[in-house]
Amino acid sequence: MYISLKKCIVSYHFLAIAKLLGLLKVGCPLAYIPAERPVFGGEAYKKLLPWQEHCTLMKSVVSTGIPVVTYGIIIGLPDDDHDDLLRLEEAISELVDELVEINPQLEFQTSCYSIIPLPGTPQSCNLRKTGMLQFEDTCLWGVWTTTSNTRHLTYEEVSDWQIRLSNIRRAPLAFTNYNGEYSAMVSTASSNDSKIVLGV
Numbered sequence: 131m132y133i134s135l136k137k138c139i140v141s142y143h144f145l146a147i148a149k150l151l152g153l154l155k156v157g158c159p160l161a162y163i164p165a166e167r168p169v170f171g172g173e174a175y176k177k178l179l180p181w182q183e184h185c186t187l188m189k190s191v192v193s194t195g196i197p198v199v200t201y202g203i204i205i206g207l208p209d210d211d212h213d214d215l216l217r218l219e220e221a222i223s224e225l226v227d228e229l230v231e232i233n234p235q236l237e238f239q240t241s242c243y244s245i246i247p248l249p250g251t252p253q254s255c256n257l258r259k260t261g262m263l264q265f266e267d268t269c270l271w272g273v274w275t276t277t278s279n280t281r282h283l284t285y286e287e288v289s290d291w292q293i294r295l296s297n298i299r300r301a302p303l304a305f306t307n308y309n310g311e312y313s314a315m316v317s318t319a320s321s322n323d324s325k326i327v328l329g330v
Contacts, residue, residue: 206285208256208262208280
């Protein structure tokens with residue numbers, strides 16, 4: 131049984147979250163939680179919860195004793211740059227340190243996804259219109275293959291950040307997350323792997 135907290139987070143109903151936490155105490159083995167970004171103001175990343183509330187929610191989930199948390203991050207947004215992603219890495223690392231203090235046995239995994247041009251979406255149109263989309267082959271449009279530049283980073287740099295963020299607090303266990311993603315290979319990955327796949 132896998133529980134996504136996205137609906138609870140979107141709803142802002144902490145009573146629903148409390149009920150969900152009650153379920154977690156009964157024996158949920160894994161929680162997938164969409165990440166927030168520790169940013170303020172009118173940035174392009176639409177936050178579901180303010181960062182501090184998000185951290186409180188994460189601590190509440192971990193305090194239930196849930197053994198595995200998979201934390202979904204989306205990068206490659208049009209305004210992403212090295213400084214933004216460095217702040218994101220630092221904030222997540224600090225949060226994970228606090229979570230491991232609560233539950234030292236916690237297996238925490240980051241699932242770092244790259245933005246993709248989903249057909250028919252404004253995002254897809256904007257990636258094309260701005261020239262950021264680098265590959266039109268829909269076979270490459272998976273969340274693990276970076277296909278777009280940002281205004282400040284090449285797709286290779288986004289790919290390197292994707293790998294770097296996926297290595298935050300890698301658990302020593304050989305756990306493969308619930309999507310069957312490449313978690314076992316991420317420690318040896320590089321953007322050169324993408325060049326092979328993309329035939330660049």
